[in-house]
Amino acid sequence: MGSIDSKTEEIIFRAARKVFTRKGFDGARMQEIADEAGINKALLHYYFRNKDKLFDRVFRDVVKxxxxxxxxxxxxxxxxxxxxxxxxxxxxxxxxxxxxxxxxxxxxxxxxxxxxxxxxxxxxxxxxxxxxxxxxxxxxxxxxxxxxxxxxxxxxxxxxxxxxxxxxxxxxxxxxxxxxxxxxxxxxxxxxxxxxxxxxxxx
Amino acid sequence: MGSIDSKTEEIIFRAARKVFTRKGFDGARMQEIADEAGINKALLHYYFRNKDKLFDRVFRDVVKxxxxxxxxxxxxxxxxxxxxxxxxxxxxxxxxxxxxxxxxxxxxxxxxxxxxxxxxxxxxxxxxxxxxxxxxxxxxxxxxxxxxxxxxxxxxxxxxxxxxxxxxxxxxxxxxxxxxxxxxxxxxxxxxxxxxxxxxxxx
DNA sequence: GTCTATAAACAGATAGAC
DNA sequence: GTCTATCTGTTTATAGAC
Known part of the structure; x- marks a missing residue:
């Protein structure tokens, strides 16, 4: 639990960390994360279900x-x-x-x-x-x-x-x-x- | 320019300052400001045109x-x-x-x-x-x-x-x-x- | 000035083809 | 796994009655 398996997941996660840490949860947009990762918005949900869960992973990662x-x-x-x-x-x-x-x-x-x-x-x-x-x-x-x-x-x-x-x-x-x-x-x-x-x- | 004239405007402005300083621009909701002020959402726009302008006034006020x-x-x-x-x-x-x-x-x-x-x-x-x-x-x-x-x-x-x-x-x-x-x-x-x-x- | 109702735009999330 | 298209809910902003 909490580990990164696939390549794409890793790319998305890095993009999310970049956007979330710069813009904060409220200022971040799923679309911007997708763009940053060079993939489609739907994939974000495929890998991380929703914005909250993605953010949670990022926040924990930063702290850890x-x-x-x-x-x-x-x-x-x-x-x-x-x-x-x-x-x-x-x-x-x-x-x-x-x-x-x-x-x-x-x-x-x-x-x-x-x-x-x-x-x-x-x-x-x-x-x-x-x-x-x-x-x-x-x-x-x-x-x-x-x-x-x-x-x-x-x-x-x-x-x-x-x-x-x-x-x-x-x-x-x-x-x-x-x-x-x-x-x-x-x-x-x-x-x-x-x-x-x-x-x-x-x- | 930049001064507060009417009573309602003042009430709205205080509500806006409260919400914006707590939630930030991205986290703040016009509805929440209206609720905090005890008035209707439409009045926010009547007095301050849009969210950006209202925020600007608040930010300047805080700094000043x-x-x-x-x-x-x-x-x-x-x-x-x-x-x-x-x-x-x-x-x-x-x-x-x-x-x-x-x-x-x-x-x-x-x-x-x-x-x-x-x-x-x-x-x-x-x-x-x-x-x-x-x-x-x-x-x-x-x-x-x-x-x-x-x-x-x-x-x-x-x-x-x-x-x-x-x-x-x-x-x-x-x-x-x-x-x-x-x-x-x-x-x-x-x-x-x-x-x-x-x-x-x-x- | 203040309200209700509604338009318009946006953002998150899902369906379904490939 | 990855995409396009679409739905749903939210949020800003306006129209128009009072």
Whole structure:
């Protein structure tokens, strides 16, 4: 269940992912997906029954292709600062390759939060690990204590929002696409620095 | 041009803003707006001609009701750290009152970036002021230099993303709506702290 | 100005030939 | 499996009565 068997199915699925992640469920058209796949509209229904089911598969695929990597890093026994750097670098790489993913996931989740429960909790992050690292580092005087919630949200924010706000940023700072790419690359260094500076204990 | 004259027009407009900001252009239905306004569908067209024009008015209204305040703070002659604190506090207050605004604006702008040029550049921010403050503070050894772009994006990110990711955050950390409100209130202190700690010069 | 009724266009889904 | 043709329901938009 949930696997891709035939060649055509694969082509359709990729087309659907492209259109859905760009336009969202409401903005996507079955016709556009068919065009993108170079096949007929009827085939979409032959392979995926209806728009909802096709979307569901796409949404799960997007989540599955990104979350586990990030959760893996979060749950690892890497030292705290390394974890922050690796998480940032990996997350930015993922979103650089798929700039629409962040906006897509957040938008669809506020449209229909139920899906979250399934797709997120299937591979839910274990915050205990990170929480203990923070407490330990705080007790040893290495960092200022910060609740896990805020640390995680701060990282997510600094990493994901620039992609969601890409047109705003490009407009506001008169950037072209190359400028924006460079800007994102700079953030691979800057974001971990920002996070670490904000919690590290001063002498 | 662009002003609201009659009572009914005002009621319709508020209903439209509510529905559009929640569902987005593609997800919004003229019927739902009519229902929300307690009037008939035909009246929407009588007052606003079509869906596109109604949406345009709403989008501009949302931008106009938020951006100028933030730009005003950015362009003021407030000291740098005060500016960071005031900007954060004001922005969070705006979004607390209208949690859908951030997701709405960013989503619609990536759907149709043209609108940005008009709505954003009408009251474009003057980054020179902030840029000079950063340079001055860096030269006087008060802070580590940071490009304006990154400083502004960092603030925007830490403030806006939590609202966009609200369902994710509530799911991930098992929060109820009250928990989330408290979480956001905490950020009014935490975000400026994070930003300032990340740039302030260590002894 | 506000309504009901209806037109016109669109989008998702199915039937049936090949 | 893949196509064309078509149906059904939805959604925007207009006509016209009051």
């Amino acid at each position: 292709s990104t979350l586990p990597q990030l959760i893996g890093i979060m749950n690892s026994d890497m030292p705290l600062f390394d974890k922050i750097r690796t998480f940032t670098s990996t997350y930015i790489d993922i979103l650089s390759g798929n700039p629409e993913f962040a906006g897509f996931v957040f938008h669809e989740l506020s449209r229909n939060p139920y899906r979250l429960l399934e797709s997120l909790k299937e591979s839910g992050p274990n915050l205990r690990v990170l929480e203990n690292q923070i407490k330990e580092a705080a007790l040893s005087g290495k960092i200022e204590y910060i609740p896990v919630t805020h640390l995680v949200v701060n990282m997510m924010s600094l990493i994901a929002l620039p992609f969601i706000a890409q047109p705003v940023i490009m407009g506001m700072f008169s950037m072209n696409p190359e400028d924006f790419d460079a800007f994102i690359r700079e953030r691979k260094e800057l974001v971990p620095q920002t996070i670490i500076h904000s919690i590290i204990k001063r002498p | 009701s938020t951006l100028p305040q933030l730009i005003g703070i950015m362009n003021s002659d407030m000291p740098l750290f005060d500016k960071i604190r005031t900007f954060t506090s004001t922005y969070i207050d705006i979004l607390s009152g209208n949690p859908e605004f951030a997701g709405f604006v960013f989503h619609e702008l990536s759907r149709n970036p043209y609108r940005l040029l008009e709505s954003l550049k009408e009251s474009g921010p003057n980054l020179r002021v902030l840029e000079n403050q950063i340079k001055e503070a860096a030269l006087s050894g008060k802070i580590e230099y940071i490009p304006v772009t990154h400083l502004v994006v960092n603030m925007m990110s830490l403030i806006a993303l939590p609202f966009i990711a609200q369902p994710v955050i509530m799911g991930m950390f098992s929060m109820n709506p009250e928990d989330f409100d408290a979480f956001i209130r905490e950020r009014k202190e935490l975000v400026p702290q994070t930003i300032i700690h990340s740039i302030i010069k260590r002894p």
